[in-house]
Amino acid sequence: MGGFFGSTSSANCVADVFYGTDYHSHLGTHRGGMAFWDGEKFVRFIHDISNSPFRTRFENDFAECITNDKLKSGIGSISDTDDQPLLFYSHLGKFALMTVGLITNLDEIIKDFLADNSYHFAAMQSGEITPSEVVGALINSKDSFVEGIKYVQQRIKGSCSILILTDSGDIYASRDYYGRTPVILGKKDGSYAVTIESSAFLTLGYEHVKDLGPAEIIRVSNQGYETLSEPQYEKMAICSFFYVYYGFPASTYEGINVEESRYKNGAKLAEASCVPADLVAGIPDSGVSHALGFAEYSKIRYGRPFIKYTPTWARSFTPTRQSTRKHIAKMKLLAIKELIKDKSIIFCDDSIVRGTQLMDQTSIIRKAGAREMHMRIACPPLLYPCKFLNFSSSRSVLDLATRRAIKELEGENADISKYRDPDGAPYKNMVDILREQFKLDSLAFQRLDDFKKALGLKGICTFCWNGEDVSMPHECPHGCHNCSQTKGCLPPEKK
Ligand code: SF4
Missing domain, CATH: 3.60.20.10 (Aminohydrolase, N-terminal nucleophile (Ntn) domain)
Structure with a gap:
């Protein structure tokens, strides 16, 4: 990016x-x-x-x-x-x-x-x-x-x-x-x-x-x-992830402020997937604003059992080396045991890409003595690697936690489209595999229709969740979008 x-x-x-x-x-x-x-x-x-x-x-x-x-x-x-x-x-x-x-x-x-x-x-x-x-x-x-x-x-x-x-x-x-x-x-x-x-x-x-x-x-x-x-x-x-994750909270695009959109998205997530708990918390940074919306809607107390040490650590999704990402993710999040021990906590996070960070976070929370750990994700499962903005710098589809779960369920040649329906059995099985991997008491993702309602903006890219791409299909023989052969899209002109 x-x-x-x-x-x-x-x-x-x-x-x-x-x-x-x-x-x-x-x-x-x-x-x-x-x-x-x-x-x-x-x-x-x-x-x-x-x-x-x-x-x-x-x-x-x-x-x-x-x-x-x-x-x-x-x-x-x-x-x-x-x-x-x-x-x-x-x-x-x-x-x-x-x-x-x-x-x-x-x-x-x-x-x-x-x-x-x-x-x-x-x-x-x-x-x-x-x-x-x-x-x-x-x-x-x-x-x-x-x-x-x-x-x-x-x-x-x-x-x-x-x-x-x-x-x-x-x-x-x-x-x-x-x-x-x-x-x-x-x-x-x-x-x-x-x-x-x-x-x-x-x-x-x-x-x-x-x-x-x-x-x-x-x-x-x-x-x-x-x-x-x-x-x-x-x-x-427009890339939906600007609202979910990338975008700076004080920014406004297309008339919609990022921070406010995250409150609304968190509230919608609570409406669909709240469970009884002692505390709602956000995984810093963008999980926090979603958690604030979740807590406000659910009337469950908001707390900060995770504090991120930001002054010297780079963003952990950026490095392409798995070991570097893992190290950064582990070092920068500090847990407050006093807020976690014996508590049932709903955590909100923006997304699960590889799951590297979530694996470390859940292990820290367990060690700190949480009684129950519920994870709520502010967007649908990421099923397709981004091909427009290089989100997450993936080298392979199997970098995505969802794709690894699907592989575990039915091998390499699965029909991914059947995992998009949040009411379908394949989707539920995939989420259950992820829940088990991360040792969570419950795991729920935002539904795409709820995300759209919370955001209230038409014309958003949702490709990484549902594989739908406005730029396809195209007819151009050179693979260009927005043109056809008859409109004269030609290879670079000779000088
Ligand atoms: S696929 Fe679309 S929504 Fe997803 S990260 Fe890329 S541009 Fe954003």
Whole structure:
């Protein structure tokens, strides 16, 4: 995952870009970057932020730039994977570009480009080509930024929201074709800004102007903004996990605040699956707001028997090595025995992905002497790995706890679709296997219809729960969405 923030101002924009980008640090933990236009050239910084927070890692760059009054436009990135912003020099001029999303047909697009022997990409040390470079190549293959971004929207599979800083100091912002990630425009005196997390506006003084619609492209200057390509809402599919887990609680997307949506979701969960208990508690962080909603609805006392030690530990789902994830999950959660011993407790958590963290948590709770342990999960079982945003960095479907349970039930070639129905026997058997694995007295997941009712938003992606994808089926022979052969979606043009 990742996030971005861009600002264009009549004065120095460095502080806004620096802090605005930092407010996306929960969305990525490996790479950070900023680029500013000084009227003649780009000033760019990229650092590894795996072992040091964004603000610490970029404080020298910040100090160097904060007094430079030429730096009135800039963009910043947080990413799990990509070194960006990338700088381009093409027939479109000089520009800096960054993307957020996941492109699953990258190899196919690269192959098409390389079929033309005059094209090349800069490889990273790992030998891979960064997705943003491929996006830049697609944009450069067209006559304007708008045509280029539309072409990206046609060609890629997965998702891609884009920020471009041009050599006029203007910023182009575009939201993924299906709106999987939010992109939000704000303004204050003499400045406009674009962000993924609206919470980044709060302390920087920006007022919300609008959420870009799916596929919308805008150009922003310090004077205002212009919509260059209208949004399409028919196939909107914002990632539901922004509300359940990823999103920062103070953010609001599509008019729905994340924290408030979690209270409502927790209340709905209580309505469907409450049991008698002494305490309701949340697994930090996002389980807490769901638990508050659960406790309020159920009238069972809320408590905090788990406290998370956050200052120095990275998010535990991000590392791809199982041993690292397990170690981080174990070290950062501290239990308060005095609140647990002899109690029957309902715990709320956002989701079960691999189950790594839940396994450790349940063992800690048992050791602390809980009488009963009931787990309530704020979303339906994750049955399909995300193919749009790289949620959970899974290497295999069997990374998912549900898929391992299904394998245990009926081997490798099970029909997964029958496990979607929460009233069906296969679903109940799968949940029972998970309950036994985690040694819980009871386990219940939010039902999809209840989740939708609690959220109250149409146009959400639910693929990881029910395998339904608004971008399918498509007819394009190149595998692109939003086009058919007759509409002329062709491989990259030869130069
Ligand atoms: S598949 Fe799940 S995690 Fe991925 S975009 Fe859809 S809702 Fe979000």
